Amino acid sequence: MSRAALLVLADGRLPAGGHAHSGGAEAAVKAGRITGARSLEDFCRGRLHTTGAVSAALAGAAALGVDPVALDEAADARTPSAALRTAARKLGRQLLRAARVAWPSPELDALAARFPKGAHQPVVLGTAARAAGLDAEDAAHCTAYENVSGPATAVVRLLSLDPFEATAVLARLAPDMDTVARQAAEAARRAWDEGTDTLPAASAPLLEVGAEGHAGWDVRLFAS
């Protein structure tokens, strides 16, 4: 593996659309569930161990070379909210554009041809990791990290939260991210051996409900 390639893929400045999404944080702020650093940490921990674990396993499986079409179906089945499925495909399409320029590969081209309007973002991320010479655990780490760094950055803008506090939240979550990534890599290997039905299916109903409401707001800072 190339440790530096992992840094490039995980960089928040990767031009792949993430800056316009809050990962459910905008809805949670409006509902009064995130009011500062402590509640942001609770929110991120919950997100990491539910949708984060699922996304990391999907990305890990894609990095191993599990059929992306089957993984995309598995992602659909694990995302009840139509608004979140739309956001995931939008972000997948944007990431694919960046990845095809950064790490040109026939597999990324095939994914773009099969999903012209976008595959689920973790599936694209895993395929991009594969093209960059990274392994399943790298892809899972990257997904786990962006699963919580997205909301943390968004809350800095939404609540004018002290950015040092937000970074400290991410630092405190690092051991959890390592655990989620390790388990996701194991789940990915199992999906390779036994099929995608074995992938985790943890869910966070409040994120799903919040996303549906958020999609109907007239005034919002973030797309999701």
Next chain:
Amino acid sequence: MHLDHTHDEAAAVSADAHRPDGTRRALRIGLGGPVGSGKTATVAALCRLLRDEMSLAVVTNDIYTREDAEFLLREAVLPPERITAVETGACPHTAIRDDISANLEAVEDLEDEVGPLDLVLVESGGDNLTATFSRGLVDAQIFVIDVAGGDDIPRKGGPGVTTADLLVVNKTDLAPYVGSDLARMAADAKAQRAELPVVFQSLRSEEHVSAVARWVREQHAAWAGAAAK
């Protein structure tokens, strides 16, 4: 820049002048500038003037609402399917410069759905004087400021004022009321921009948007001419 270079693989490079099917894509012109300087009004006026002579579409980048897209829809300057709003997550300059992926997708979807198009206008959300468009997103850019924002803006410069392909100084009709010195603005702009063009415009005058429209037509003629070669 690979403006006239075709890639073997399906086009993933944004500045490529061709669509994945090999046809030449539409000319893309960006409009940026501070909040309230008249970007949306200029886009609306351009659409009204040019829509009968070329196939047009507009992408707006609103900061936290769909106001700009809705204004264009309400004014019925184009059919609704030719106007798309991109959401920018509180960072309008990011969406036109550092991470252009959402805007590129909006442009490409418009070409797929209502094309073939001659021209796509990409309007930035109102931002600061350093906000410029990536060359991966647009072929040329217009920076719109207004006389009421202070007649020292051309002197202050910044990437928008100094490097935009066209600088528009809008709302000249307000100059006497806000104490702005148009001659000084013109001299400062000339000093900052050398040979790059500047248009002074009032959408309330007889001249209206015609000077900007003329510049847009020239850009399009050059774009179409490059295709014919």
